[in-house]
Amino acid sequence: MLDSAQQVNRVAVKDALGFPALMLLASMTGFGSLARESGLSLGVALGSTVGVWGLPGQVALAELYAAGTPVLFIILAVSLANARFMPMAVSFIPLMRHHVRSYGWMFLLVQFISINTWAAGLRRFDSIDPGLRQRYYIVFAIICMLSGLLGTLLGYVGVVAMPRPIALGLIFLNPLFFAVLLAGSRTRMAALALLIGAPLGPLCHILSPDWGLPVTGVLGGTIAFLINRMMTPEIAK
Numbered sequence: 401m402l403d404s405a406q407q408v409n410r411v412a413v414k415d416a417l418g419f420p421a422l423m424l425l426a427s428m429t430g431f432g433s434l435a436r437e438s439g440l441s442l443g444v445a446l447g448s449t450v451g452v453w454g455l456p457g458q459v460a461l462a463e464l465y466a467a468g469t470p471v472l473f474i475i476l477a478v479s480l481a482n483a484r485f486m487p488m489a490v491s492f493i494p495l496m497r498h499h500v501r502s503y504g505w506m507f508l509l510v511q512f513i514s515i516n517t518w519a520a521g522l523r524r525f526d527s528i529d530p531g532l533r534q535r536y537y538i539v540f541a542i543i544c545m546l547s548g549l550l551g552t553l554l555g556y557v558g559v560v561a562m563p564r565p566i567a568l569g570l571i572f573l574n575p576l577f578f579a580v581l582l583a584g585s586r587t588r589m590a591a592l593a594l595l596i597g598a599p600l601g602p603l604c605h606i607l608s609p610d611w612g613l614p615v616t617g618v619l620g621g622t623i624a625f626l627i628n629r630m631m632t633p634e635i636a637k
Contacts, residue, residue: 430570432555
């Protein structure tokens with residue numbers, strides 16, 4: 401059990417400076433180049449990394465802005481693209497509410513949630529004293545955010561020296577990393593969701609490019625939940 405601030409800081413830095421920081425640096429480099437080609441200013445590109453903090457929403461922002469879409473519809477599209485953060489926050493934030501008196505502080509912390517912080521927290525929190533979980537989360541999240549900002553800056557400034565296929569390809573490193581995280585989670589639910597969603601995604605995209613991704617998430621997650629429930633009869637009792 402990690403029960404000292406120094407231990408928690410050291411573990412958080414070690415965990416963050418591995419694949420999470422590298423994947424964010426690379427994928428946000430791809431977004432930075434896309435943002436410049438879409439006509440976004442450097443300030444808006446960096447601001448979207450901090451404010452949106454989710455590649456699907458940021459890519460939607462850049463593409464819709466380039467297409468001249470009204471601001472209201474851009475906000476709606478970005479919100480829908482990052483809707484996954486709501487269930488993640490609902491399930492994750494209570495794990496850090498030990499002795500928290502001001503819930504306003506939690507609204508600030510929730511802004512740093514990403515698949516990286518969520519997965520790292522779920523993996524590490526059992527071995528961290530409840531009173532120090534926020535420290536781990538904050539240190540880990542700040543390193544991830546700085547990596548994302550650095551990647552956005554590098555992509556935006558260096559887009560002229562980067563072939564477009566490579567720049568766009570970097571964006572797909574992050575979802576690939578998500579798949580690796582799920583595959584290594586050792587939970588049957590995550591494995592089922594990954595196995596069902598992988599073939600279902602391309603099929604749904606062919607049927608409806610606009611709605612393929614959300615349909616895949618809802619349908620694949622529901623099927624995985626039902627199969628897992630049938631394979632574990634005691635849950636229903």
